[in-house]
Amino acid sequence: MINLAQRDIVHSLGKFVTTAFGVGMLIGVVLIMIGVYRGMAHDAMIVPNDIAPDLWVVQKDTLGPFAENSRLHEDLKYALRGFTGVQEVYPLTFQSLQILQGIKPIRVYAMGYEAGGAFTPYRLSEGRAIAIPHREIIVDTKTKFNLGDRLHLGRNTYTVVGRTHKAVSSGGDPMIYLDLDEAQELQFLFSNEQIRNDRVRGGSPSTATVNTFALRLEEGYATWNVAKEIGRWKHQQVYTAQEQEEILTKNLIERSAKQIGMFTVILLIVSSVIISLIIYTMTIGKMKEIAILKLIGASNFTITKMIGQQSLLLGVLAFIGGNLFAHASADYFPKTIILIPTDAMKLFVVVVVVSILASLSGIRTALRIDPASAIGG
Amino acid sequence: MRDPVIKLEGIHKTYGSGESAVSAIKEASCEIYSGETVALLGPSGSGKTTLITMIGCIIEPSGGKLHLNGQLIYEGTWQVKDTRKLRRERIGFIFQSHNLIPFLNVRENVTLVPQMNGVSTAEANAQAQSLLEYLGVGDKMEKFPSELSGGQSQRVAIARSLANNPKIILADEPTAALDAERALSVMQLLRSLAHEQEVAIVVVTHDERMLPLFDRILRVEDGYVREEKPAII
Numbered sequence: 170m171i172n173l174a175q176r177d178i179v180h181s182l183g184k185f186v187t188t189a190f191g192v193g194m195l196i197g198v199v200l201i202m203i204g205v206y207r208g209m210a211h212d213a214m215i216v217p218n219d220i221a222p223d224l225w226v227v228q229k230d231t232l233g234p235f236a237e238n239s240r241l242h243e244d245l246k247y248a249l250r251g252f253t254g255v256q257e258v259y260p261l262t263f264q265s266l267q268i269l270q271g272i273k274p275i276r277v278y279a280m281g282y283e284a285g286g287a288f289t290p291y292r293l294s295e296g297r298a299i300a301i302p303h304r305e306i307i308v309d310t311k312t313k314f315n316l317g318d319r320l321h322l323g324r325n326t327y328t329v330v331g332r333t334h335k336a337v338s339s340g341g342d343p344m345i346y347l348d349l350d351e352a353q354e355l356q357f358l359f360s361n362e363q364i365r366n367d368r369v370r371g372g373s374p375s376t377a378t379v380n381t382f383a384l385r386l387e388e389g390y391a392t393w394n395v396a397k398e399i400g401r402w403k404h405q406q407v408y409t410a411q412e413q414e415e416i417l418t419k420n421l422i423e424r425s426a427k428q429i430g431m432f433t434v435i436l437l438i439v440s441s442v443i444i445s446l447i448i449y450t451m452t453i454g455k456m457k458e459i460a461i462l463k464l465i466g467a468s469n470f471t472i473t474k475m476i477g478q479q480s481l482l483l484g485v486l487a488f489i490g491g492n493l494f495a496h497a498s499a500d501y502f503p504k505t506i507i508l509i510p511t512d513a514m515k516l517f518v519v520v521v522v523v524s525i526l527a528s529l530s531g532i533r534t535a536l537r538i539d540p541a542s543a544i545g546g
Numbered sequence: 547m548r549d550p551v552i553k554l555e556g557i558h559k560t561y562g563s564g565e566s567a568v569s570a571i572k573e574a575s576c577e578i579y580s581g582e583t584v585a586l587l588g589p590s591g592s593g594k595t596t597l598i599t600m601i602g603c604i605i606e607p608s609g610g611k612l613h614l615n616g617q618l619i620y621e622g623t624w625q626v627k628d629t630r631k632l633r634r635e636r637i638g639f640i641f642q643s644h645n646l647i648p649f650l651n652v653r654e655n656v657t658l659v660p661q662m663n664g665v666s667t668a669e670a671n672a673q674a675q676s677l678l679e680y681l682g683v684g685d686k687m688e689k690f691p692s693e694l695s696g697g698q699s700q701r702v703a704i705a706r707s708l709a710n711n712p713k714i715i716l717a718d719e720p721t722a723a724l725d726a727e728r729a730l731s732v733m734q735l736l737r738s739l740a741h742e743q744e745v746a747i748v749v750v751t752h753d754e755r756m757l758p759l760f761d762r763i764l765r766v767e768d769g770y771v772r773e774e775k776p777a778i779i
Contacts, residue, residue: 170661171654173647180649180690461645464604465659465706466634540630541604543645544595544718 173462173471174478177455188447189483193490195440196520200495201502202433203512206426208505213339213417216280217410220290222259222383223392225408226399233406234263234381235339235413236421241405243353243377252398254390259288260379262352265342268320270313277312277345278338279322281352281379290383291346296331302348307331311343323358325351339421341504353377437519444487444527448480452531456538463540476531484524488517549616550577551713551746552601557610557620558769559596570596572769574610580713580744583737583759585751587774588766594750595718597766601748602637602716603629615713634662638707638745640717644699646691652678652702653687659710670709677705681735697728704735708743715739717749721756733759 178185213235225234226241226249233239249258262281267274282290284299291307296316299305306327308314318329327347336344347355357376359367386395396407408416452459459472492513499506559571570593578584586594599605600612603619603626612620615636619625626632633639646655656677657670665673678684681701683694691699700720707715717736721729733749733756740747740761749760757763763774 170667171650171658173650176654177649457645458647458649461641461647463630464602464633464639466630466632467658467662468630471662541595541599544599544604544641 172478173475174482177475178479178482185483186486189486190490192440192444192447192483192487194494195436195443196487196491196516197494197498198491199433199436199440200491200508200513200516201499201506202429202436203516204495204499204506204508205502205504206422206429207507207509207512209339209341209422209425209429210418211507212337212341212505213422214414215336216278216290216338216344217413217417219292219336220259220261220383221385221410223386223410224384224396224399225410225413226382226384226403227380227406227408229404229406231406232416232420234261236416239380239406240378241380241382243349243379245403245405246382248403249382249384249399252395252402254386254395255384256387257288257385259283259290259383259385260349260381261290261383262349262356262380264352264356265338265340266322266345266355268312268322268345275312276342277308278340278342279345279347279352279355281347281349281355284346284348291331291333291336291344293331294334296329298331299346299348300330302350304328304351305330305348307333307346309333309336309343309345311335311337312345322347323355325354327351335505337505339417349379353379437523440520441523441527444480444484444524445530447483448476448527448531449534451479452476452534455535457543459535459538460540460543463538464543469536472535473532476535477525477528480524480528480531481521484520484527488520548579550613551580551615552576552578552748553611553613554601554771555611555613557597557600557607557612559593559600559605560608569769571600571607571766571771574766574771576764576771576773578746578748578762580746581740582761583740583747583749584762584764585749585757585760586764586766587751587754587757592766593769594766597771598716598718598748598750601714602639603632634659635710636712636714638710638712638715640700640703640707640715640720642719642722644691644696644703644723646699646702646706648691651688651690652683652694655691655702656705656709659706663710674705674709677708678702681705696724697731700724700728700732701735704732704739708739708745713745715745715747717747719750719752721751721753726755729753729756 227233228239228241231237231239243260246258246260249255264279266277266279268277284302289298304325304327306329308329310332314320314329316329319326353376392409399407495508499508554574554576557574561568561570574597588594600607607620653674656674660670681704683698683701686694686698721732736747737759739745764771765774
């Protein structure tokens, strides 16, 4: 039996492919939106995963250090090291900075850590770790700084000694890493006038503060037990790695995720409407042919099959085009886009359902066409 | 005595109801036999197309009786379940403009109806080839309608109408889009087809020059159908 849908498509292939490409772009955007959400969840966990602590100690009653501000005295580290089961305590600072790459300002997220030791809270793609905690810096490749480049932060100039690849903050800003003392200096970089003013007022704020302590425990100690002890004696907030992940993925990106979800739903609705309109227009364009087919005896099933197959093929082609478009363009977006096969499969099911639903308006129109309209001029 | 392949008994058709009702065909009764060519003549709006679409089971009459191939098809309501299937299996149609499906090539246009009737592709292709060769367009099998001349297209349309081996062919002004020479050629072809293949061919026409080629003439006027004597050729 002749496949009418296939013959019609082949006969006007250019038009069909162009239409599918247009719908494909829309589907590609839907896929990218889902990828943006996945990217946000992924980015949010890069820094915590690189640090990989068992416990996070942050300021009491805060969701720090990523979701809320947290300030702790640095000397708390000595007390924390005294707790049973605690193997290592790493004081860390975090701050957003705007630096100049040539003449172009770029936002970065700076982590301060006790450099020079074995602890390196990053994965180097080239270069080395900070060996001497004095004006050396690690940057991410996204900053476009190269090894040996010098960059200005505050009143000092730093030399790039190592580079990471795709290390970004939960906001998508590239990471830079520097020694804790230098990071603290940057955080409290007051003007001479303010320092003088503070002295007259009776003191100046301590710069020896950190945003969090990352704790690694000795083997065999239960994280919840150590967390309970620290909370009880030091009156600070302690989160396990799992709890910190929940804070990051739920609290921090939840609103953005909802926003993206809304956009995705709207885009899907727009895509459905556009596919419906295209199928409807394609059917209207074939009214005469459909009338002839009915007149010479083609069954409703034959006509429904023709429109349904075209609609489905349009959806499938558009999905393939959209997928190719999304994969080809993902790396050019400023934020991380993660495209995973399961999302694509779910979207494929949605596209198939949408295509079938979209064909209904065309089928309804086709079935109403009067075969008698084929008679006459 | 032969049985008519088309028999109309008091067929009539009214559009609308009440005060706005319009009677397109008030009364049509006639018998048409296989091998006959019958012209349906009449001015515009006289009801020719309404009559032919009722015979073709495309629109439902408002009353009367319709028999095709000896079977009662309509009496107050359709007497067959699927009129579209009936058209597909028993009637061939030829239109004013050729009305070939533009996205199917000549072979596919001709084999479409037989294939819808369950004939195998190979058998339908073989039949299409012999029909198209008989009609002088055998070399156009793989061409699309847009690549054919008006006369060639109409010959393909005739081949399509014959593809399901019908005993009835209904043609709506099949020569209207053709010049006089080609129109005459197509009408001669239809006449020889009717005689050679024992097909009843009913043709709606305005062209009185073609009338000598018909065996019978039915004139439709003011909703009534009456028979005229044909000119002798």
